[in-house]
Amino acid sequence: MIDTNPLAELPPFKFNRLLHGKLSDDEQRAELYRQLHDEGRLQVFRSPADAHAGSGTTPLFNQQVVLLSERAHVLQALTDDHHFSNAPYRTLGSGTFMLGLDGMAHAEQLGFARRALRFSPAEIQVLAALAWSAARVVPLQTRRFDAALLAEQVALRYAALLFGFPLSEHPYLEAAMRSGYQQLVYQIIGRHFSLDLALEPRAKAAGGALLQHTVDLLNRYAAGEVPDDLGELRRAPGLAEFRPVCQRVAEDPGEQSATELAVIVCGLIAGAIGNVQACVAIALDAIVSAPVGAAPRPGLRPTGSIDSPLGDVGRLARSAEPGSEARAELQRRVLDALALNPPAAFLPRQVVAEVALSIDGREVARLQPGTQVLLAIGGATRQGLGDPQLRAAPGGDPLIFGGGPRDGAGADAPPHACVGEHLALPLVVETVRQVLMLPGITAAIDARTGEPCRLKKTWGFRCDELLLEYSHELAVVQQPLSIVMKLKAPVAESAAKLRQIIAAGAPRIEFRLKQSQQVHFAWFLLLDDDSKLALFTTFDGDFDVYIEHFAREVGPLFDKLFECLEDPPPQPVAQNPQAFVETVRRYNVTPVASYFFSAYPLASVSTVQQALQRRSA
């Protein structure tokens, strides 16, 4: 149990590590919030972070930070700028439109941003669908995939579409957003528990590059240029009138310079990307990878039938077209998961005027000006789960998707439609839905522990990895094989021999490949001045099954080829099929970005042949 006054109990270093461990673990963190509430106290800790960024003082445990996890305290800190300032956050120079951070942004910028971000729900839906279909291409090439990475790509593609960045800007956007978000999370919480001096320069460099590109882009839009990508985008149904944010602000810049506009644009994207990514990862972790024994929802099925909570949510996802009841239900499930673990788990504030805080009417602390405050959003949203009004709101707890207390009279004010709920939530729900619709979607199992791979987070905040699996082979039956092997010295002699063997053996290869009905295309190449032999094929089905089959069927041919190649597997190949499979696996080169295109991904060789037979019949 962490004491209110750790200084007397543990050295700050040890205490800091202990608290870090608790805050980093979803369950321990929730338990800590519960304890704090039950015991009616605040958690205080000492941080090595520099209280005055850039002052150059040695980071010691020289700073006291108060963790506020009580919903009322969090709401007060977010809304009461008389006592709380956003100074620790502002140093980052970015806005976050979906964090419930309205108090952070300058009102003028916020209003400006809201005008620039006014899109119709129909446009949003189309853009979300386009973002998904663009983002899925690379991450879903393999059976096991990182849903956090996929979600990041969805957010990046969406932001690029929404803001009007051409495809060529994707690498800059990706680099800047990745490092920018890391820096953001570090600034919010990481710096209290660890030191990463490399983050800031990296974020600055990447952010600078993006800023430069954004200024150029805004200038191009201001000059009336329209990138080719945008022209193409407007041909998508429902987007004929679409005007991306960069075009809007460039055409109607108000009092802002191009640089100021670029800062706002980059800031808006920065908060969105990381948080959309986190929302998707957290929701999928809760729905797909939830630990054993996740109980089916009561009353859904008779006792003897197959309990099927995950199957149910898969079916729900399939019927969750935008605007449907199923969509609302899916959204509610996403929001429930996010209320337990909000995407922005913490926010920083600084006390500017003495303020008394109480729990259940009892004063528990009086914070002095200058006190650093860390708002535990998860503590607040967990308490909000008990509030039926909050759960009934279509956008859920305003602490998650913005809006909320700032415009009303405290916590009871009805949430308003804010840009987060308007722009980010549809994307989050659509992405979760699409992942749930992948065939055979399931948690990846860690082969070492046998446990489902859960969402990996840093500092209980940044979502780093969520491994899931799906039946990739139900989406594509073909696979590429690209073996590249070195020729034995003397190379020229080996090359000549290989040419002979292949030319002489071609009829047999031809016969076997035809007979196999498993290979679409196959060819050999001699590469790099005849120093390497490459075999490329496109085949149907599982790698091991395919390769082992060929070991048995054309083993003698491979035996001959291996005479001219370095590092051959045990021979004869036909009698050592498993060793042959391992050798081929070792020399099989994965395509760049694992990207493999097929015009007819579900057609096997026999499907194609049968169709052709029918046509000629």
Added chain:
Amino acid sequence: MNAVAPAAAVTDGTGAGVAAAIAADGLQHWAAYGYTFNACRHGLLRVADGPRARRFLAALLQRHWLTVAEVGNRLEQGPSGAGWTLNLGLTFGGLQALRLHPALLGLLCRLAPAFAVGAAPRAALLGDCADSGAARWEPPFAHRRAHLLLTLHAGDAAVLAERWHALQQLEGADGLDGWSDGYTDGRHLNDDADARVVHFGFRDGIANPRLLGLHKPPEGGRPALHATGELLLGHAGNDGCNPWLIGDAPQASAFFRNASFGAYRKIAQDEVAFRRFVGDAARELGVELGWVMAKLCGRHADGRPLVSDASDPAPGATANGFDFATDPAAAGCPFGAHIRRLNPRNDGIVQRRSRPLMRRGMPYGPRYDGTAAADQPRGLLGMFFCASLEHQFEHLLGAWANRNPLGPDNPGTAKDPLIGQHDDPRAWFVIPGADGSPPRRLSMPRPFVATRGTAYLLFPTAPALQALADGVAGVVAGAMAERAEPA
């Protein structure tokens, strides 16, 4: 490493030579012949104390409680004289816990990677997703938890309980955990051992493969016997390869010889949902319930195949000598039907390689009767024996049940109608029409079964188990290790 089995061992058409060699080795009876008993208990146990667990194994063997095969007598129905049988399988973790020599463990990693890694990480490959996913399996099936499976067969539950109790009294039994909560009981739904029925209402146990040296050829000679190596390690398989005959390590070969791999799979069956589906489908298509069930399975509920086999089998005739040559367009038995996927016989499957699987399952839960008991949990305690989990068990489930087998001209996209993890309402089970009538199709938006757990096991022979119990399985393999890894 691999070598073709000596031709002499398989040239004897009756397999008598193989049988003699096997009989001497004391293979476990269950895999080869199965039992006719009505009830069974599967206990997944965990080794808490290696030396004590080895003592337990020794005590069990000393009492001759392990049921080994009487191959010489060709007792196809198994030894029922004692009133019960006992068999024992070990997971890779179990072999580790009992201190099998690392060289033999290494051999397993290389030749039987699925067994070595365990069933849970392989589950997604078989299509076990959503609520069938390994993350949701019952606790005894958790990854690396179970070390050994003790399976009792007997006439009734009382005998099972009595034998289970007796096992717990054996010396060293306290070196094993899971006696009280690690077991599941099964019971056949009917008492006629020659006409077993499983949940969903189908006849079962009709088409198990027969192997050279173990079984009599079927009357009429069809289907042909499979090579012994499709079930027992150390013999050549149908392709002539014998990966478990390890030329430079006879001791290692001896340890694995005549062992089988087994996949123990607990499958919950939602018969209420299945019956409802069949009823709805029959109404929708305007056909009899039995017609729908037959098209889904590929056999009528009473076991008759859907293809005409020379003469149309009389009611109750559970022919197995047929192939699909008379049904090339699948007008009789749909390509997507359960039995045509999992045993394509002479269909033009890509990679013409048969993948025989010895099925030794027993249902659990009460027979569905449409009354209040309809809602009780029920399913199958499946045990699938083979020589290669990857090429037989896993390929059947992953490539043939969860996907369409490559080759046959199946226009449908649904998974195996009975055991598939259906999750796509746009996937269709297609029933080709007879005599040029248009095909009909059914959508299966939800599965009728859920996997509750899978365990991959090795069932060594009695002498191999004895070596393991004595701790000499390591010693005898030592010589092999020295040869394989010169210092």
